[in-house]
Amino acid sequence: MSGSQWDELAELALSRVSSAGVEYADIRLLDTTTRTISGEDRRIAHIRDSTDRGFGIRVLHRGAWGFAASSIISLEEIPRVADLAVEIAKGSASLAISKVHLAPEPVHRDRIVTPCRLDPFAVPLEEQTALLLSTMDIIQRHPGVVRSHASLWAQRDRKLFVSTEGSHLEFDLLAMQGDCTATAVHNGRFASRSFNTPHLRTGYELVRDADWAREGARIAEQAVEKVRAPAIDAGRYDLVLDPEHLSLTMHESCGHPSELDRALGYEANYAGTSFLTPDKRGTYRYGSADVNLVADNTEPGTLAATGYDDDGVSCQKWDIVREGIFVGYCTNREVAPRIKEERSRGSNRADSWGSVPMVRIANIGLEAGTSTLDDLLADVKRGIYIEGHGSYSIDQRRYNFQFGGDAFWLIENGRRTHMVRDVIYHGITPEFWGRCDGVADATHRRRYGFITCGKGQPGQSGWMTHAASHARFRRVDVISGHTKADA
């Protein structure tokens, strides 16, 4: 379907709901193409191309929302769905206590395209399957490794957003990712080690630029070392966390609590609320003075940097935590006025045409410090260096968390000595970030994307990127990650 046909459908939808007297409406038409190639144990298990097309109409009527969506893109379906959205909004209005007032936003007319050198959908499939097969072969040739996984994923979103306010935004967005895993067994235990080219808005160059043979051999060797490593003794340790590991720590303990809709109770029945309540903004000590957490939806290549969000608000950069003090939220046009902010931060996103947009975590990252990784390690007598993602869990207000990791090394007298296993650390968010006493400089900075951030009912997957340099945390509680009768 051509762009002009989409424009006609959008006009039909918005004129239909406007004639019903709505205060505001928008339509999003999407055509999403996804390719997934996944392999396990030296075979390609699945090659799948999916096309997902549809539209969603959102209306604000009498201060309340209605939303209806359909995968049937036709001149007959548009008015049916438009009328349904209006009727649903009327129902919502019947139970309204406070009316929705949208924060103002300039009208935007723009086209956003992800720059890329290599279109992943144009790269020969044989090249991609050969890469995965050779990687799995390298992994499984390593003695002690019993299983391997490798996959590539690419997605293109062609989207049109049009609002009754006059905004008209076209998008042609790409995202790419690849990963591989080695699993080793020893003495009745098993352990895995992974490598990934993280989700970014880029082309296939992300995959080509990585040395999969070297990384496959490395993770195979480390999986074997990990499963044979001594278990950690519980106690307090200094932790040095790598950027990939920190991306998840930030996501759970800073990203989610900084979503204003959560803080206002919108997610009370599912994802939860937030300990970062509006009264704390500007005064609450979230972490040490070394902790600066910045939301940046303008950085090219990052997942939330789409030019505009699904409110039609342009992407921005702002502080969440500055010198340890909580100062800012992720917002949309609906909730920003509730804390007397004049403009949305532009963090309202839906995961498809069939989903209603909601506040999502921005690209929140830890601002670089001045140390090097060697500096951070040098000042640790007995600690643990952690790489990658492992087990994770956090309470529904984002206070009490627990994290594992993908690989752990003991630090003794300023040097990484050997791997250990079953490391789990836990704490209370502001106490943990209060223990941060060093962040590595920008040369250590890495970016990691998330595409499965769960929130909302029905559940939606949020996309965002978290960047960090290595950081050090003092005297953190570590426990052993297995079940003991006398634990």
Add this chain to the structure above:
Amino acid sequence: MTSSITSSWPKLTSRQEFEFLADLVMSHSTGDHTFFSLRDSHGGTTRFANNQIIQNVNLRRGHLSVTVAFGRQHGTASTTDFTAGAVREALKQAESLARLSPDDPEYLPPVGAQSYLSLPTSRPETTAAGPARRLDYAREAIGQCKMENLNAAGTVSSSTTTVGLAAETGLRAYEERTEGRFSLTVQAGDATGWSAAAHRSIDRLHVQERTLAAIIKAKRGADEPQELPPGRYTVILEPAAVAGLLSWMIWMLDAKSFYKGTSPFSGKLGSRIIDRRLSLVNQPAHADLLGNGFTHEGLPVIESGWIESGVLTQLLHDRYTAREHQIEPLTTLESPHLSGERPIGTRVDDLIRTTQRGILVTNFWYIRPVNPSDLTLTGMTRDGTFLIENGEITSAVRNFRFHESPLRAFNQVETYTAPAEAVTSETGKALVPAMRIHDFHFSSVTKF
């Protein structure tokens, strides 16, 4: 809201329309094997918080998928567009992917014609329910909470889905499935109470009773909760909490991992893994579970035993692994029913009354594996955690984080009730007992 909205909903893909599309795919396919699947659904969710609607959505979504194989080369393409041109395009794309794919040594052709149980997977009252019915339920829950000066957050949803499968092997399967869901969190200041339901029939959500249950929980917790130290406690796990632990056991039952030595159950098939009084069966035909007639590959879903008197008797065998081990494939355990011999009663109160000192856990939240080798899990208590003393609830307590393996906890069961419906936001629906378990490990405490 007018009833015309409901009556004007588009009709979902009928069996005849599905057959037409399946024949279209089969007749045009050049593959050695062709598998076609279709899902067509409509439904919606009314979501509320702070005693008003915050999100009210309706969705019509179709999805069809074609897998083509040439020998052991296979590829899959899917689309949301059901027009004949789009279906042929998906077929061509699947053929193109298959021709370029390497041989898959584990590929198996689609299953042939099958016989399925005729299950009551669809209820007309759910199909007929639309935004107005969902709004009525939301109004009921919000109204009750407002009368008590409490805050309601929750959802009401309903959906109807038609599912069809076909292959050149003669496979043909078609089923209509409906589902209604209700969940509610009641906030009384800092305290919360929760309840949830899911059923094929939207008439069976019992919104009024479940709202009352959540209100009672929230009001019980409204006094300042005590902070108890982490440690080992006798706990009473309500059915939702038991289901949370059980779900992770079920998700880890994969036979391929078992044979590769990367499963917590490796070496344990045929051994006792939980209390000898407990048994687990899959009961797709149970009226209060959400069983389907067939799997996504077209295999019949059958009643099957998995744990008998505490002994693990079955694993999830995909078709390839099953063939390797010369047994019948069994790929789903979606209607779990865990029960025990001689339950103490039917209600959680029956357990509370006979407990000297313990912690009552309404639900767990954010359960994740810590160590897949021994199935150590972690997670938080949520929405109603209380101290029991001398057979009575005496106070609310701050929420705990647990660090425990169900393989250990389900061996420390003291007693339990008869199975009851359990629905959580993180699991499907199960029938499981409430349980009293001794020495359950809480590793830390949170701030509320």
